[in-house]
Amino acid sequence: MHEPTADSLIGQPVDALPTPALVVESEALEHNLALLATYFASRPAKLRPHFKSHKCVTLARHQLEAGSAVGITCAKLAEAEALVAGGIRDVLIANQVVGPAKARRLAALNRSAAVRSAVDSLVNLAELGEAATAAGVTIGVLIEIDIGMHRCGVPPGEPVLALASRIRETPGLRLDGLQAYEGHLVTHPDPQERRAKVAKAMEPVQTTARLLQDAGFSCEIVSGGGTGTYDITGNLEPFTEIQAGSYALMDCSYKKVSPMFRNALFILATVISSHQHFVVADVGLKGMGNEFGLPVIAGAPRAKPRCIAEEHLPIDDLPASVGRKIRIIPSHGCTTCNLHRTMWVAHRDILVDFWPIEGSGALE
């Protein structure tokens, strides 16, 4: 007997998939995309969905088609290359693209698409400017401000003005605005406190945008925000776009912060060993991210994953015999998608499509 081909699985029940498999439930996905598209339809700020959460170009296209989106955010140059190869024409790399070789690749992308990058150093401006000039393109950049996450970015105010002046003097570069990401606050557990802390953290962004404008610099784009803060940062001046990513597929940890979105993503797994008080499923760290804790088993609230090993997931209190298929909602959707090459799409338990995860493993 031959293994089933991907095409032959279309129209089959989800349980027909070889496991472990990454599956997206289409109604939940559509709910999530429509919720944010509708939210931003009547607001000045728009969406720039983050590709790093699913790394699937077809899904990125669906996010643009859902409406209220100005383009796609991504984390890595290699993700931007996958997006442009897939026909996406407006991309923001929300990170610094550093080194002459990567600068040349970024410049090359700008021959056929608008691919902007975040910047926070003079040395990087020089590299990008040189590569852009050699390629005969202009690269649009956003100055990243550190508003308390202490990852990348310069402090607000004068340091931003200094970078802006250098951008103006650098042939091949164009200052398009600012990036400020409140990653230390997006999953703050108390919604009221989250709101107050984000509003406070973003005050310097407003002051800095004014400083830039008063000094005659353009600040058309101000980008930031995530799934847990779309309804906070998305209503704050001067933000023009929100980089939410997790909202599309969700996971079991983000669901506690943003319950309005549905869990669209699950890993289909098989019980490979069954004991009196526990069973073992055939997926572990190589098929599922776990930075935010243990996963949950869909439809089995009493089941308790005990730990997660390389290829095994022992689960207490799940009565199931060997061979049974189970659905596991990971604690972190973004790192889970990065481990898979195919996203299966299911509608009411029937497989209706499969999408390549082009950005899987795109680390450069």
Ligand SMILES: Cc1ncc(COP(=O)(O)O)c(C=O)c1O
């Ligand atoms: C720069 C940046 N923007 C936005 C996000 C938003 O992601 P999420 O929607 O998962 O909160 C992230 C997440 O890590 C990020 O790094």
